[in-house]
Amino acid sequence: MSNKNADILLLLEGTYPYVRGGVSSWVHQIIEGLPHYNFELVFIGGAPEHYGEIQYTLPENVTKLHVHYLVENDTSEIKAKHGVKYKKELFDFWQQLQNYFRDCNEPIPTELLKFAFETLAKKDGINEADFLYSESSWQVLTNYYSTFCDESSFIDFFWSYRNLYKPLFKIAEIARGLPKVKLIHSISTGYAGILGSGASVISDTPFLLTEHGIYTKERKIDLIQASWIKESEQSLGKNLNTEMGFIRRMWISFFEQIGRTTYQEADKIISLYDGNRQRQIKDGAAPEKAFVVPNGIKTVRFIEALDQRPKQIPPVVGLIGRVVPIKDIKTFIRAIKEAQSILPEVEGWIIGPYEEDPQYYKECELLVGSLDLQNSVKFLGMQDITKILPQLGIVALTSISEAQPLVLLEAMAAGVPVLASDVGSCREIIEGGTDEDRALGKAGEVVPIASPSETAKQISNMLTNEQAWLEYQKSGLDRVQKFYDESHMFARYDKLYKDTIAWLE
Secondary structure, eight states: OOOSOOSEEEEEESOTTTSOSHHHHHHHHHHHHOTTSOEEEEEEESOGGGOOSOOSOOOTTEEEEEEEESOOOOOOSOOOOOSTTTTHHHHHHHHHHHHHHHSTTSOOOHHHHHHHHHHBTOTTSBOHHHHHHOHHHHHHHHHHHHHHOSSSOHHHHHHHHHHHHHHHHHHHHHHHTOOOOSEEEESSSHHHHHHHHHHHHHHTOOEEEEOSSOHHHHHHHHHHHOSSSOOOGGGOOSSTTSOOOHHHHHHHHHHHHHHHHHHHHOSEEEESSHHHHHHHHHTTOOGGGEEEOOOOBOGGGGHHHHHTOOSSOOSEEEEESOSSGGGOHHHHHHHHHHHTTTOTTOEEEEESOOOSOHHHHHHHHHHHHHTTOTTTEEEOOSOOHHHHGGGOSEEEEOOSOOSSOHHHHHHHHTTOOEEEESOTTHHHHHHOSSHHHHTTOOSEEEEOTTOHHHHHHHHHHHHHOHHHHHHHHHHHHHHHHHHOBHHHHHHHHHHHHHHHHHHTO
């Protein structure tokens, strides 16, 4: 690591450098691609036992890595005093802060946020022992329960309340210990986002937010499905529209509030495509602060794969991704079966790891067997993508949820037309996002979610019409080189960094 002072502080929740994945790869790509900046990293995790060794070799322009866990079994040596007047003024502020988490329609006012980050977890402020054991804190908690909770047991409310708010003390303590930098950059809302917000207001440092997905939306889906939240059977919901119980709503409101407050405090808010930008605005982001910066790939990496393409179009459809339900592998398998009625020689190759969800992998294998596809649908596991792409006639993605899938861009850079369900930014990638982009033509086809018949129809059309296939190929190559090369992404982040840092100088 470099001994120089950092320019940019990256706030990373549950990702780089301990967990591999799309977001972590992007973080590594940005650090390496902008070597004229020095980065200091702050990793925030849940419990230490959930993480192993560092998964990446940290680039030379990383000056330091800080690691913090929000769930640790430490006990504070500070003891709380008792009495309803104990730190009454501070607990009046705590009550105000808590009201914003309970009713999240408005973000936490900046002055209240600043007060919280200057006060929480301090001996002369509200320390953790005060929160857990003092009579003043008990008064706030019981008032909350008696005023707003009319369905859950006090025991369930008590433990949820503690688990919900306790991390704020750790976050505030981390924020006060951060180094002085030129820019704070969080890669999500959530705990990293509220840390960035609080650190920004107490140090008067510019704050940039990049969201790859929409954290609040994803966390809301997790919480709706969470079985660890105790509530009555009558109030359990199975989808976003079903009425939820009080405890579940309390958790969701908490994360909606830290998302809304992060949007308020960020100087600039970045998303990968316009659909997510619109979602951020709907959730409270100011339109004038919201920008789109698509991810980029190293297109030169795929020149050799393009050169190695055979003259004939291979009757092979490749799905590159993990074998997990969100990728809807079963729709892909059924589509191959239907496509064989028109194109009997077509094969489906599933390229990606299958260890993450063994049960789902087993179900997919059984489906292949029941459809008599053992000779034409293959599970190939992890492969060198630059070697496999020349063997494919189409890259297909049947996912039910995506943000900006890089595999589509990589396929286009290797000269392979693509087919994808209408999720995330797939339509922008395939058909173009602007008038200038759309003028390049389509790089493939977009199909409805969970539609084997429409997917099969497009597979057949694309593989049997050579002229159309070549036009998809040309459009894809033009689009990825003009709009999605990583050099464009580096240039835009370089400008964002310079503009945001210079803004307060």
